């Protein structure tokens with residue numbers, strides 16, 4: 493009688509377990525998630541441009557433990573970690589910077605509630621420094637691998653002259669003519685648009701000037 497009961501139970505459970513396995517989502521590496529486009533990959537970082545149309549969800553994807561994000565659009569998104577509930581909608585603002593650090597990779601998915609397309613620049617940090625470098629300017633956010641600096645420049649305004657000891661990324665949040673001047677006075681001007689980025693793999697002392705007629709925003713992400 494006892495044997496019969498156990499057999500019946502395992503027969504009853506088998507189809508349930510099989511169905512669960514068939515629908516369980518399998519996370520993809522972040523670089524393979526279709527809304528993420530890799531712009532640059534080197535020994536230090538993977539730089540990605542992420543674009544999620546209104547109403548769409550990413551696949552579950554896995555990020556490195558240390559990562560950064562620079563928002564380019566105004567929208568509401570939800571975040572959902574694997575096997576957890578979806579968060580309530582969170583507002584995003586152009587120029588918002590988040591720098592997160594963890595001991596474990598993060599697996600989650602993102603849902604753009606809208607309105608409009610959700611645009612963001614994602615940076616995965618691949619190595620932590622042996623010893624920390626000195627900050628170049630006021631720190632807007634940091635994790636174990638890097639610091640973020642945020643420059644908001646009125647028309648005609650110039651940032652303080654500052655020195656980067658370590659490789660860094662310059663990311664435009666708004667469209668404007670950006671003038672960069674080095675310590676020796678040499679300068680060049682470039683029209684940038686939201687999400688444009690430039691990797692600088694050298695020590696640089698420079699200032700950033702907004703040559704345009706409306707407020708400009710720029711974010712620098714510097715390795716520690």
Ligand SMILES: [Zn+2]
Pocket residue numbers: 628654656698712
């Ligand atoms: Zn700088």
